[in-house]
Amino acid sequence: MTRRRAERIALNTTGVLVFLVMIFPVYWMVSTAFKPGIDVQTFTPKWFPHPATLSNFTDAIHRPYFWQDVKNSVFVVCVVVALSAVLSFLAALALARFRFYGRKAFIVLIIAVQMVPLNALIIPLYIAFSNAPGGTQVNKLTGVVVAYLTFVLPFCIWTLRGFVMGIPQELEEAALVDGCSRFGAFVRILLPLVAPGLVATSIFAFIQAWNEYIIAYVFLSSPEKQTLTVWLANFTTNRGTAWGSLMAGATLTALPVVAFFVIVHRKIAFGLTAGGVKG
Amino acid sequence: MKIRLVAATIVAVALAVAASTASGASKATSITVWLQNDAQNGWADTVAQATKDFQKEHPGGNVDVHYQTWTDHLTKFDATIAGGNAPDVIELGNTETTKYMANGVFADLSAQKSSFPNSGTWLKGLKDSCTYQGKLFCVPYYTGARAVIYRKDFYAKAGIKGTPTTLSAFVVDNQKLMKKYGKDANFSAFYFPGKNWYASMAFVYDWGGKIATTRKGKWVGTLDSPQAITALTTLKSIVKSTSRASLTTDESHPYPSVVFAKDKVASFVGNGWEWPYTLDPKVGNPALADVMGAYPMPSHVKGRYMPTFLGGSDLGIPVTSKNKDLAADWIKAFTSTSAMTQIAKAGNIPNTTTLLKVNAADPKLAPFAEAAKFTWFIPVTPNWANVENANVLQNMLVNIFTGKQSVKAATTAASKQITSILNASA
Amino acid sequence: MSAETGLRVAAEPTLLSARRRARLTRGAAPYALLAPATIVVGAVLGYPLYLLVQLSFQKYGLPQLLTHHGEWTGLSNYTRILHDSQFWHVLLRTVTFTAANVSLTMLFGTLIALLLARLGSFMRLLLTTGLVLVWATPVVVSVNVWLWMVDYEFGVLNWTLTKLHAGNFVHHDWFANTLSGFGVITAVVVWGAIPFVAITLYAALSQVPEELHEAARIDGASFVQVFRFVTMPLLKPIFIILVSLSIIWDFQVFNQVWIMRDGRPTNDYYLMSIYSFVESFRVSEYGLGSAIALTMVLVMLVVSFFYVRQMVRAGEAE
Structure with missing residues (x-):
């Protein structure tokens, strides 16, 4: 009893310590967002924003195109997350549950694609997009959506394949015996069990699409079509950076990611109960 | 069967999305x-x-x-x-x-x-x-253009009258400031980041030196000329005795105006737009409006200013x-x-x-x-960008100020490098 | 490996498994499942990748950008790289940097994942939310915040170390020495990479039936033994994926160095991605930059060969 308790205390203390170390830079960002300009950098650290101000936030929100760019970012992210989840789940099934000609080559290709540095692809990708068969994809959100989709798909397929492989095949076998169609078996049995994996890859896709900068900057020109990261970059000029407003903007853009996570995190907890089913 | 259905749905969604965001054709005018x-x-x-x-x-x-x-x-x-x-x-x-x-x-x-x-x-x-x-x-x-932005109140309290019109007067004034305020380890009489090559080259050009020149159709790096060496030696002694800025950062990390706004800097070489920036409540200190001043950086020759970039x-x-x-x-x-x-x-x-x-x-x-x-101005040749890319001048300045190399050794190495980069065939 | 297959083998008669293999081999189903993803990736990346390879065999500077036609120069870009002593220095530095970052990321990521699995639900939510916050912070912003923390004049780190009497860190310049500079960069990279690794590993851990752990513990296995013989084998597929991904990502680290070195890193801070970027976009030698990028891919394939092979084989062990 006491040993259990000591263990719990030790675990919780470690948890709190890890939390503090990890969160500190984020805290520094958020607290800067509440500091007046003169307090952003000080010789003696100001641990708390005192006096605190909301002017950085009002300044950030009132910058041109904020809400338009929020809309654009939300659109891009929703489409990327939804499509990547569906496409990668299907592909992961194929790779984890079937053996077929070309399977190895496909896996190697998917790994190799991720090794190409993004910066080296900017020019070739731009050439390809501006000469796309169905009309130029430059300065269009769809172009950026498709680009992000290809960047996250290899990762999602690959990760999901690992999750699918971790699930005993006997479960689908049982469903097949019970008279389900094969696809039905996949959807009814596998999907809930792969949920934690899907959540993990969705968070990944969400954050990648939400935070990507250079492709969005180069490919989207019109201010009304840009995403939030490009909007954020406008806080930095040759005359210096309005750090307080920038941090306020960054805090605002990080919020949706956290909200998304809090919404889906139950799925991770759900994974725990799913584990029980398996055993 | 159902797979095909899913695939078809995805294609349909993608098309709909594409159609909804497609923009109108741009006008000729x-x-x-x-x-x-x-x-x-x-x-x-x-x-x-x-x-x-x-x-x-x-x-x-x-x-x-x-x-x-x-x-x-x-x-x-x-x-x-x-x-x-x-x-x-x-x-x-x-x-x-x-x-x-x-x-x-x-x-x-x-x-x-x-x-x-x-x-x-x-x-x-x-x-x-x-x-x-x-x-x-x-x-x-x-x-x-760049000029010296300074604190009138610091100058007055250190017993400096007016603003210096020669470099030697500038040095004397800075020494007075260091004597008065220098005990504070964060105080700089003249805040000068080590990689500020624009302001450093101003010294070189003031003494009649140059970064590079053309001889018989070829570029030659000339930072190892006696004029340049004298200029950089003078600058080194000023930096070592009056600046507590980092010797390995440049003039925009941080902007000297940010440090200036915190009452620990008496002067720095700044661009005209750094003045309003210093007073901007978002980044600086509006209270400094009445105590700020600026003057052109004095030359070592009386009656002239140091050339600015x-x-x-x-x-x-x-x-x-x-x-x-x-x-x-x-x-x-x-x-x-x-x-x-x-x-x-x-x-x-x-x-x-x-x-x-x-x-x-x-x-x-x-x-x-x-x-x-x-x-x-910098040498006008397409290869100049590669001198900047290779950070030749910044590396040289860091080596001089930190004492990794003597002024002579650092300038000789930099000149050689500049000569070779500027003459490289495209 | 053995424990995983052992579990499975124990649960299923070999006869059934042989029958299943035969059934799954035939049919167009796998191709239909793969088609949507393949079409998207192929359509978007196929031509650009072809262009990238083509560029690497060409002289492609600003005049060629204007006319859209490169000059074929055969292997000259590649021979130029291989004869450039800077390339070998940068390569060695990048490999070392990657090894250090991947090991640290995996170590801390695994420890935190294990911690998450044992925490109560409130603490778990707190910690995961913290991790997600870290992950959600745009790299540009987080790198700048780190830059402030280690700042020469205003840094919290210098101030704290001085107050703790760890020495005189007033005006300590963390980037004056390349090794300590890379130490800071490594801290930023690992800090930013931990959330993904920890959350994914935790998700994988949550798939492991708790009964297995308890059974092992009842049998008298220690925590380390349980981890080694029960948890680790089950986590292996995900673990291999995470290691290879970390290798791929850390090998390409760009922003952290670029921003921390004020957008103009000196030679001793060059990593492969920086080297390729500078040759492409600063020197305007796109052919050379592409060749460097492709060489990077080759090196990465070699470096991660072991893991890639493991992954390709993983599905066949059953």
């Missing part, structure tokens, strides 16, 4: 202008007014102004050149233009030069950055533009006398000497306009 976001944050009204003036001449002419960031605008520019949809007008920094001029990216404007407003009185420093092999490839936009911007028309005439007309509207007056009032030095009086009338701008009378 529309031009795209790329300006840096300094304009967006500083003189967006002037930009809007220029477009209005342009539209009086070209009714229905559409101008899309897109603001860019300094860090990535060349990446984007290169990509759009490759993709065949570069803008019709682009703002480039005056140290960025040479590479593009030399490679034929910009349209030759020599024939139309006289049609641009004030083209007879353009600032030489900017005009030079638009001229390659005798031809004009861009239009000067604006510039900034004119860092500025130019406006070019890429050869790929399909509306070069419209583009030129927009530039004319944007560099008109009235537009330039507005830009000058925003704290910049306008592109023409005839408007320097606007700056001279404002005590916050006058010292910088005064300093702009003596200037120096």
Whole structure:
């Protein structure tokens, strides 16, 4: 009893310590967002924003195109997350549950694609997009959506394949015996069990699409079509950076990611109960 | 069966999405202008007014102004050149233009030069950055000069009367300041980051030295000349005795004005626009308004100022533009006398000497306009960009200030490197 | 490996498994499942990748960008790289940097994942939310915040170390020495990479039936033994994926160095991605930059060969 308790205390203390170390830079960002300009950098650290101000936030929100760019970012992210989840789940099934000609080559290709540095692809990708068969994809959100989709798909397929492989095949076998169609078996049995994996890859896709900068900057020109990261970059000029407003903007853009996570995190907890089913 | 259904749904969704966001075709009379976001944050009204003036001449002419960031605008520019949809007008920094001029990216404007407003009185420093092999490839936009920004109250309390007019007086004054305030480990009488090569080269040019020169059609690095060595030795002793800035950062990390706003710096070499920036409540300290002053950096020769580097911007028309005439007309509207007056009032030095009086009338701008009378500029050759890319000057300065190398050894190594980079075949 | 297959083998008669293999081999189903993803990736990346390879055999500078036609120069870009002593220095530095970052990321990521699995639900939510916050912070912003923390004049780190009497860190310049500079960069990279690794590993851990752990513990296995013989084998597929991904990502680290070195890193801070970027976008030698990028891919394939092979084989062990 006491040993259990000591263990719990030790675990919780470690948890709190890890939390503090990890969160500190984020805290520094958020607290800067509440500091007046003169307090952003000080010789003696100001641990708390005192006096605190909301002017950085009002300044950030009132910058041109904020809400338009929020809309654009939300659109891009929703489409990327939804499509990547569906496409990668299907592909992961194929790779984890079937053996077929070309399977190895496909896996190697998917790994190799991720090794190409993004910066080296900017020019070739731009050439390809501006000469796309169905009309130029430059300065269009769809172009950026498709680009992000290809960047996250290899990762999602690959990760999901690992999750699918971790699930005993006997479960689908049982469903097949019970008279389900094969696809039905996949959807009814596998999907809930792969949920934690899907959540993990969705968070990944969400954050990648939400935070990507250079492709969005180069490919989207019109201010009304840009995403939030490009909007954020406008806080930095040759005359210096309005750090307080920038941090306020960054805090605002990080919020949706956290909200998304809090919404889906139950799925991770759900994974725990799913584990029980398996055993 | 169901798989096919899912696939079909995905395709349908993708198509619907594509259709919903597809934009209308661009009009033939529309031009795209790329300006840096300094304009967006500083003189967006002037930009809007220029477009209005342009539209009086070209009714229905559409101008899309897109603001860019300094860090990535060349990446984007290169990509759009490759993709065949570069803008019709682009703002480039005056140290960025040479590479593009030399490679034929910009349209030759020599024939139309006289049609641009004030083209007879353009600032030489900017005009030079638009001229390659005798031809004009861009239009000067604006510039900034550097001067010493200082704290009047610190100077007064340290017993300094007026502002120094020679370098030796400047050194003496700084010593007084260090004596009075120097016990505070964070205090700098003259805040000078080690990699501030613009301000450092000012010393070299003041002593008559140069970064490089041409001899018999070849470039030769000349930082190891006796003049340059004397200049850099003098600078080293000033930096070591009066500055507590980092020796390994440059003049924008952090901006000296940020440190200046915190009462620990008596003076620094700053650009004209750093004045309002220092007082901006978002980044600086508005309380300093009454105790701030500026004066041109004094030369080691009495009666002169140290030459300043004119860092500025130019406006070019890429050869790929399909509306070069419209583009030129927009530039004319944007560099008109009235537009330039507005830009000058925003704290910049306008592109023409005839408007320097606007700056001279404002005590916050006058010292910088005064300093702009003596200037120096980087060697105009496409390979110069590679000297900057290789950080030759910054490395040399860091080695000198930190004592890793003697002034002689560091300058000799840098000169050699500059010679080899500037003469490399393209 | 053995424990995983052992579990499975124990649960299913070999006869059934042989029958299943035969059934799954035939049919167009796998191709239909793969088609949507393949079409998207192929359509978007196929041509650009072809262009990238083509560029690497060409002289492609600003004049070529304008005319859209490169000059074929055969292997000259590649020979130029291989004869450049800087390339070998940068390569060695990048490999070392990657090894250090991947090991640290995996170590801390695994420890935190294990911690998450044992925490109560409130603490778990707190910690995961913290991790997600870290992950959600745009790199540009987080790198700048780190830059402040280690700042020469205003840094919290220098101030704290001085107050703790760890020495005189007033005006300590963390980037004056390349090793300590890379130490800071490594801290930023690992800090930013931990959330993904920890959350993914935790998700994988949550798939492991708790009964297995309890059974092992009842049998008297220690925590380390349970981890080694029960948890680790089950986590192996995900673990291999995470290691290879970390190798791929850390090999390409760009922003952290670029921003921390003020957008103009000196030679001793060059990593492969920086080297390729500078040759492409600063020097305008796109052919050379592409060749460097492709060489990077080759090196990465070699470095991660072991893991890639493991992954390709993983599906066949059954």
